[in-house]
Amino acid sequence: MMQHFTCWADVPQPLELLASAKALKQNPWADEGLGKHRTLGLIFFNPSLRTRLSTQKAAYNLGMQVIAMDINEQGWKIETQDGAIMNGDKAEHIKDAVGVMGQYCDIIGVRTFATLSDQEQDYQDFTLEQFKKYAGVPIVSLESAIRHPLQSLADWLTIEEHKTRPRPKVVLTWAPHPKALPQAVANSFAEWMQNTDYEFVITHPEGYELAEEFSQNVQIEYDQNKAFENADFIYAKNWSNYKNYGKVLNQDMNWTVSAQKMQLTNQAKFMHCLPVRRNVVVMDEVIDGSHSIILPQAQNRVFSAQAVLKALLQR
Numbered sequence: 001m002m003q004h005f006t007c008w009a010d011v012p013q014p015l016e017l018l019a020s021a022k023a024l025k026q027n028p029w030a031d032e033g034l035g036k037h038r039t040l041g042l043i044f045f046n047p048s049l050r051t052r053l054s055t056q057k058a059a060y061n062l063g064m065q066v067i068a069m070d071i072n073e074q075g076w077k078i079e080t081q082d083g084a085i086m087n088g089d090k091a092e093h094i095k096d097a098v099g100v101m102g103q104y105c106d107i108i109g110v111r112t113f114a115t116l117s118d119q120e121q122d123y124q125d126f127t128l129e130q131f132k133k134y135a136g137v138p139i140v141s142l143e144s145a146i147r148h149p150l151q152s153l154a155d156w157l158t159i160e161e162h163k164t165r166p167r168p169k170v171v172l173t174w175a176p177h178p179k180a181l182p183q184a185v186a187n188s189f190a191e192w193m194q195n196t197d198y199e200f201v202i203t204h205p206e207g208y209e210l211a212e213e214f215s216q217n218v219q220i221e222y223d224q225n226k227a228f229e230n231a232d233f234i235y236a237k238n239w240s241n242y243k244n245y246g247k248v249l250n251q252d253m254n255w256t257v258s259a260q261k262m263q264l265t266n267q268a269k270f271m272h273c274l275p276v277r278r279n280v281v282v283m284d285e286v287i288d289g290s291h292s293i294i295l296p297q298a299q300n301r302v303f304s305a306q307a308v309l310k311a312l313l314q315r
């Protein structure tokens with residue numbers, strides 16, 4: 001039985017969850033009575049397009065009600081420190097805010113990005129853990145400080161649908177970006193891919209290693225051209241530096257995914273979770289080309305979310 005959905009380890013039967021997502025894609029309204037009189041809360045500390053819309057749609061397909069809140073803009077300023085003397089500008093404590101949300105919602109989704117300044121707090125997934133502790137209802141990660149499991153489940157489904165051999169070579173490539181981004185998407189993708197029987201390779205500039213807990217069993221190739229050889233899927237994503245925490249130390253456009261680089265692959269499909277900086281992370285010629293599967297990938301966010309909500313409603 002799944003209690004929360006925040007990481008790979010939360011899922012007791014990953015293959016069943018994948019199969020459920022596939023089945024829901026064929027028949028999205030098969031369980032439209034399941035969510036009757038059940039409320040999903042979607043709490044955003046950060047912006048979102050896909051996660052917000054796809055999870056909302058997934059809930060509607062199951063007959064659920066949805067309440068969504070951009071908590072930084074629409075809520076009271078939140079204190080997160082335990083034992084704080086709250087005589088500053090913060091009006092309520094996270095434990096009260098989350099406890100109250102649990103009174104109104106049967107399931108809560110929360111998006112809470114990495115600070116990229118406090119590595120220890122981020123890698124303890126502090127805010128997500130507060131939700132698990134105080135909500136009293138199942139928590140779904142809508143991207144936490146260190147993981148984005150709904151994205152990873154959709155990515156897995158997308159690869160399953162597009163693979164042309166049983167054990168495809170899947171390459172996660174770092175790509176340049178002007179701003180410091182979290183490691184969450186890359187961490188999570190690595191976590192999920194390690195648990196498949198694909199050939200999985202990560203390529204990034206030296207010094208851009210992900211945290212050990214996500215990369216220790218993964219093949220790392222510092223030569224991007226070499227990594228691309230014979231690849232069936234190229235998954236591009238920028239992340240900021242982990243060791244020199246949250247820093248942008250490299251903006252080398254030689255790492256941009258171009259048509260020339262894609263030539264090295266086994267006619268690889270191109271993937272990205274989006275949003276993407278065009279002609280920085282990937283050239284238009286690739287993302288607009290016939291091997292780009294970014295839209296099917298985004299579409300699968302609905303069915304990954306729906307499979308997760310269904311499993312949580314049935315617990």
Ligand code: AN0
Binds near residue numbers: 182275
């Ligand atoms: C976020 C990130 O890299 O974690 C969200 C991706 C789904 N991306 C940006 O902030 C651009």
Ligand code: CP
Binds near residue numbers: 048
């Ligand atoms: N891929 C993804 O999670 O997109 P959003 O940040 O727009 O939700």
